[in-house]
Amino acid sequence: MNFKRIQLIFIVAFFILDLLLLVSYLWGTQFIATGSNQDNQAAVIKEMHGNQISLPPLSNQQQSGYYMQVKVDQNLLTASQNLKGGTVRDTNDLVTMTYDQPVKTTGQYALKPSQIAPYLTRNKLLLYGNQYLYQPELSTKRTIVYTQTIQGRPVLNGAGELRIRLNHSGKVTGYTQGHLVRAKVLRSRQPTFSQEATIIWLYKNNLIPDNTRVKWVKLGYTRFASQGEQDVYVPAWVAELKNENTGTKHLVKVNAFRQAVIKE
Amino acid sequence: MIKLLRTRWRILTLTILIIISIGLSGLVWVMPFRDDRINEIHLTHSTPTANQQAMVYVPTTVIKTGNNREQQLLFGQPQNVVLTAQESLQKWELSQAHQVAKGKIDVYRDYLRQSNSLLLSYPSAVSLKAFNTTFNQKLPTAGLKSVNHILIPLNATGKLYLMSDQNWTVYRYNVKAEKLSKLRAALTGGEQRPVEYRQINNQMIITYPHAISLPTYAAKVNYQNVTTFTQALLNNSRSGNLASRKDGQQVIYHNGTNKRLVYNRANGEVKFENYLDKPKQFTYQEADGHFYRRLQRTGLVLEGLRFDSYRLNQKQITYRTYVEGFPVYNEHNYGVIEMQQNQQGLEEMVFSDASLGTPLPRTTGDVTLPATAVVFNALRANGELKDVQNIRIGYQWKTNRRANSVILVPTYYVKIGNQWENYQALVHEGGKQ
Numbered sequence: 138m139n140f141k142r143i144q145l146i147f148i149v150a151f152f153i154l155d156l157l158l159l160v161s162y163l164w165g166t167q168f169i170a171t172g173s174n175q176d177n178q179a180a181v182i183k184e185m186h187g188n189q190i191s192l193p194p195l196s197n198q199q200q201s202g203y204y205m206q207v208k209v210d211q212n213l214l215t216a217s218q219n220l221k222g223g224t225v226r227d228t229n230d231l232v233t234m235t236y237d238q239p240v241k242t243t244g245q246y247a248l249k250p251s252q253i254a255p256y257l258t259r260n261k262l263l264l265y266g267n268q269y270l271y272q273p274e275l276s277t278k279r280t281i282v283y284t285q286t287i288q289g290r291p292v293l294n295g296a297g298e299l300r301i302r303l304n305h306s307g308k309v310t311g312y313t314q315g316h317l318v319r320a321k322v323l324r325s326r327q328p329t330f331s332q333e334a335t336i337i338w339l340y341k342n343n344l345i346p347d348n349t350r351v352k353w354v355k356l357g358y359t360r361f362a363s364q365g366e367q368d369v370y371v372p373a374w375v376a377e378l379k380n381e382n383t384g385t386k387h388l389v390k391v392n393a394f395r396q397a398v399i400k401e
Numbered sequence: 402m403i404k405l406l407r408t409r410w411r412i413l414t415l416t417i418l419i420i421i422s423i424g425l426s427g428l429v430w431v432m433p434f435r436d437d438r439i440n441e442i443h444l445t446h447s448t449p450t451a452n453q454q455a456m457v458y459v460p461t462t463v464i465k466t467g468n469n470r471e472q473q474l475l476f477g478q479p480q481n482v483v484l485t486a487q488e489s490l491q492k493w494e495l496s497q498a499h500q501v502a503k504g505k506i507d508v509y510r511d512y513l514r515q516s517n518s519l520l521l522s523y524p525s526a527v528s529l530k531a532f533n534t535t536f537n538q539k540l541p542t543a544g545l546k547s548v549n550h551i552l553i554p555l556n557a558t559g560k561l562y563l564m565s566d567q568n569w570t571v572y573r574y575n576v577k578a579e580k581l582s583k584l585r586a587a588l589t590g591g592e593q594r595p596v597e598y599r600q601i602n603n604q605m606i607i608t609y610p611h612a613i614s615l616p617t618y619a620a621k622v623n624y625q626n627v628t629t630f631t632q633a634l635l636n637n638s639r640s641g642n643l644a645s646r647k648d649g650q651q652v653i654y655h656n657g658t659n660k661r662l663v664y665n666r667a668n669g670e671v672k673f674e675n676y677l678d679k680p681k682q683f684t685y686q687e688a689d690g691h692f693y694r695r696l697q698r699t700g701l702v703l704e705g706l707r708f709d710s711y712r713l714n715q716k717q718i719t720y721r722t723y724v725e726g727f728p729v730y731n732e733h734n735y736g737v738i739e740m741q742q743n744q745q746g747l748e749e750m751v752f753s754d755a756s757l758g759t760p761l762p763r764t765t766g767d768v769t770l771p772a773t774a775v776v777f778n779a780l781r782a783n784g785e786l787k788d789v790q791n792i793r794i795g796y797q798w799k800t801n802r803r804a805n806s807v808i809l810v811p812t813y814y815v816k817i818g819n820q821w822e823n824y825q826a827l828v829h830e831g832g833k834q
Contacts, residue, residue, distance in 0.1 A: 144411040151418035158425035201484065204760045323760045325481035325591070325725060327704075328456055362621060367762040395704040 181337050188347040193354065195333040200356055202372030202393060204323040205287050209296060210316035216264055223311065231295060231315045239308035250281045253301055265316060269299045274353050279303050287320055293357035293375045323369065329393035335374040338396050344389060345378060352377040359390055359399060373399055454693045455535040458708045459483050460521035460551060461726045464596060465588060470514045476726045478591030485587035486521055491537035494577035495561060498544050502571035506600060509569035512552060512562060513598045513605060521551040525710040526566060531689035542686050545572045557581055606792055608773035615811040617765045618724050621758035622800065622807050623702065627664045633700030634673050635660050668733040668802065669754040680746035685713060692718045692740050702756050717741040722757045724796055724809060729757060730821060731798040761806055768811050776813050779828040791816040
């Protein structure tokens, strides 16, 4: 092998080395910062699966929401007293109606759960039923849950809920209603943490024990503060957790703007 | 000469390649955030994503320029103009950078006042890389280095401008997939006030030509427990008692010899010092990412926090709480975080345990401020106008320690000697103490 050839080999070798170093440098400055975060998130999700935590599909898309100011409808009780066919009473800003005769919603025209509130409203047995949206995840066989919406998202606490009670034969025996009015935007729209980031945060803070099924995770509004008669609502990720050993279920609410558990 | 090249080209090429490889090795070696990453997941309880940096590194000021170049400051639009612009721009493709102005402040001012356009401004220059992160772009840092303003023509020209106060530089980009409908819709509602760009002490400054009335804002005040910070910053996770001693109102926490956190119980100030064995090197383009990752590690609630300023030579960065696009000021620096890494490898952070919390419904009315010219006249009479570096309207956070809520009141703040001062303190009390 002559000296020229050795030189050529060295040139090729160093050229390749330079290329590799360049790639490694660019990779380091440009991509690792974001890439590793996604890897981290994927790693945590994997770790959760390892701990017998089962998850629904989670989105890592950033959402947005508002700080809202709303009022509890103080006239709901008075207005509801004009409804016929039952008796109403007031319990902590909620109105509970008990019908004298259970209302039939099956039979000739079997109503879907989502149609019951509008049906009751049409028949003057319920007020504002059309303002509420049916929530299958929150409903059970005997309780059909509807919620009001703020900025297109469900109100996920009692003050904006309509819970319709059914008896064993599927007839409506009454309901409990909370009604919010005069929703006003308190601050401009802000980005929220993603669904996935919220679940990971819950897990890292030991709020999702092993052997848990996360049944669903929804972005809605919930009460956070009050000032006089005004309530402040914030976007919150609400998750239903089911203990796979005992079968018990509970809801966790996380402030979607600042990752903190909201207690009621 | 040519003959020499022909006979020696191998040696020459080899030499050049070896020099390049040494240079690149050096770069890779000192590349920042190598050892930064691995522990992140265990140390902080937040979930780091690129998205979150984009929440902090956003423009704060929105100015709409009409057909006759009259300018309005927009704020409080329900849809949030900046957020909408961010969501839109993330889908646009910017290409073909073209420098259209440099070195001439008059030309620059014309761009700031381009008719029928939207101007989004950062509180001070951010690196192009930070712009790229926030707006999901891949613009090369070889041309424009920093961004003060983003200029979006509203008549669908397929062009976008990035402007840097550094040497009054303007770059134009072609926009592919531009859609303006959402952005135009986001401009409706909210508040607007007339403004004018004026040149003061060789700076372009937003001024208010008339007396201006602004809303007050109410919010809760949050106080974080100091253990949040000692756990996050002194790596004192879970068990183990941290060495600490009291010195009057101060509590001093240690971890080994190189980390120290001093908590002032009287005013809530937290000062963290970290003597780095191997200080991380970072370029101007990398600084925002570096400090943002440090910020995430503090355990602080980052909501409402914005990048406020960066001093290149001191490697000193300031993050500040903003409300509807206006900076918030407090005498104890509540809601402000300052970080610095000095030449000797000492990393310092100063922040507070108090932060601005959930907004509350307003209980107080608007406040009227004089036109900016009135403030300038008062400063001139005091002999301080020549030292003015900047002026802006901010909201004063004035509460007792441990107050549950605060009413934020607008006033002018003047930057003199790199410090922001309430103009009333400057004017009425005979200047700086």
